[in-house]
Amino acid sequence: MKFSTVCSRRSFLSILMFSFFSFHSSCDWTSVEPPSETIIIEGTIKDELTNEPLPGVEIRTDAIKSSSGMGIITNGRRKRVGETSTDNNGNYSLKLKVFKDADRLEFYLNPGIKKEGYVELKIDKNYSEFRKKGINSVGFSLWPIALLKIKFKNSNPVSGDDFFYFGWYTNNVRGWPKGIVQNENCGSVIPSSALTWTGVDVCGSVTAETFADRTAHINWNVRKNGIMKQYKDSVYVKRGIINELT
Known part of the structure; x- marks a missing residue:
């Protein structure tokens, strides 16, 4: 009687395992793309x-x-x-x-x-x-793009803590130009990766691609003796030439 019970259980397990592997072998498990x-x-x-x-x-x-x-x-x-x-x-x-x-x-x-x-x-x-x-x-x-060259110099240095950075923007346009395409340095101060300058001998220029036939607005910030001041200017960027702002 005990032997018969064991055999029945083994037979049941064999059938179960056979069914499981048969199911797996007959099904396609690759991902199905939605309609x-x-x-x-x-x-x-x-x-x-x-x-x-x-x-x-x-x-x-x-x-x-x-x-x-x-x-x-x-x-x-x-x-x-x-x-x-x-x-x-x-x-x-x-x-x-x-x-x-x-x-x-x-x-x-x-x-x-x-x-x-x-x-x-x-x-x-x-x-x-x-x-x-x-x-x-x-x-x-x-939108077409044109080149804008911004020149700068620390003309009235105070100390090695003099700090300078700038940026520009254009209103009512869509898209993204390349941005900065050339960075030139004529002073001993090397700009940071974020294009900020700290020191006395700051001199250089940045050439960037911006929107053509639109006004570019330039903001620059200068900190001397711990006092930060902001300045603003603008330039109409013409197509086909290198537009400059000093």
């Missing part, structure tokens, strides 16, 4: 100021699902769904396979500023704006 739909987007990328079409501009598109629906990616999803470049006439065409629960499309234009002379730009659009049938027409524009 998706295909949309087509076409358009032209132009110069923001002249309205001329821009050839050779790269454009990447990500589909995004935000857990909050407010642009926060935490616990959401992001997937690259397409990329292309404009043709000789500045036209592009994207065929995007978008997962169905996406709520936004993010367009990244001119990433890394591979198209010289123009900013890089990111634009978000609600996915609900796009038709699932037919062609969606979406045009973009990029």
Whole structure:
């Protein structure tokens, strides 16, 4: 009787293990992509100021699902769904396979500023704006950039604790220029990694890419004898030349 009970248990375990391995061998455990739909987007990328079409501009598109629906990616999803470049006439065409629960499309234009002379730009659009049938027409524009050279010198030094830094900005524009492209030093004081100077012999210039045909506003701060003062100036940055401010 005892022997029969043991045999029954062993038989049960054998059947259970056989069923388990049979289940595993018959199932596909690869990840399953969620349902998706295909949309087509076409358009032209132009110069923001002249309205001329821009050839050779790269454009990447990500589909995004935000857990909050407010642009926060935490616990959401992001997937690259397409990329292309404009043709000789500045036209592009994207065929995007978008997962169905996406709520936004993010367009990244001119990433890394591979198209010289123009900013890089990111634009978000609600996915609900796009038709699932037919062609969606979406045009973009990029702001041109120009060079601004800012020269500076500690003309009235007080002590080795003299401190100096500056920055600049432009209003009502979209995108990001490269920023600083050259930093020259004509004094003995070497700037920090954050572009601040501390010492008596401060002299140099910074050349940066900024928005063309717009006014750049420059702020600089000087601390001497423990007193910090702020100064302001501005310069209209023309396209095609090196604009200078001293």
